[in-house]
Amino acid sequence: MESDELRIGTAEREEAARLLADHFGMGRITPDEYETRVTDAYAATTLGDLRPLFRDLPQPHPGFFGPPPPMYAQPTMYAQPTMQLPMYAPPMPDPxxxxxxVPYAPVPYSYRSKTVAGVLQIVLPFxxxxxxxxxxGLGLLQLFVVLMTGVGMIWPxxxxxMLLNNGGLDAQGRPLRP
Structure with a gap:
């Protein structure tokens, strides 16, 4: 897999350009060298095209180059730790x-009927x-209004x-059965 003929993609080119920018920021390469190396990194098509860009530079090297050479394998006091980055980041959710x-959850119907409730209201209007x-509470209020005033019989x-037409809710807030 680490053959110099292995083709690379945009993610590898961008990682190489980012690491070259880090080396430039640390003063290891001049502005002209940086510009040339980054141009070569974006023009690269294989691993063999990218390797010469980092031969004379210390770590960090791109993570897809594989493990560092043996002289960096044993940590010393001055060696920088290397961290291999994943080649592809997990997809981010679209903000x-x-x-x-939300899945539809039907409201359970009451075991009481809107037809029975409406007929009782009309036939026994109290x-x-x-x-x-x-x-x-509402039943007691209607009973009180009907007994105190004769005109209050219209409300029940x-x-x-309304109960026959639209239905209603029972005491637990469930819709009355049709």
Whole structure:
């Protein structure tokens, strides 16, 4: 795999150019040498084209060159540790992508029926449908309004029609069965 005829890609060329920039920043090569070597690195097609660019430079060398030569194999007081970088980074998530859809979870229906609740409200207009759905507070309020005022009998009848038309919720917040 470490043959000089092995073809390289853009990632290897960019890693070589980055390491040459590091050597230039440390003063190991002149600006003219840097420009020539980077141009040669981007023009390289094989490992053999990149190796001469680093022959006279100390570590770090590109990680895809393989292990360092034997004279660097044993660490000394002045040797720089080498770190091999992965050739390809894992893909980053797209920050502009829409959020993933949330799977639909159906709400469980109540075991009580909207038809029974609506008919009870209309036939017994003093909150019987609301007592049936488990909404005791609303049922007591309708009972109180009907007993105190005769005109208040309209509210449970309209409420019964609304229950038959649109349905409603039981005391636990579940929709009434159709």
């Amino acid at each position: 502009y992508a829409p959020p993933a859809p 909150g019987a449908g609301r007592f049936y759905t488990g909404q005791i 009848i309209v409420d019964g029609i």
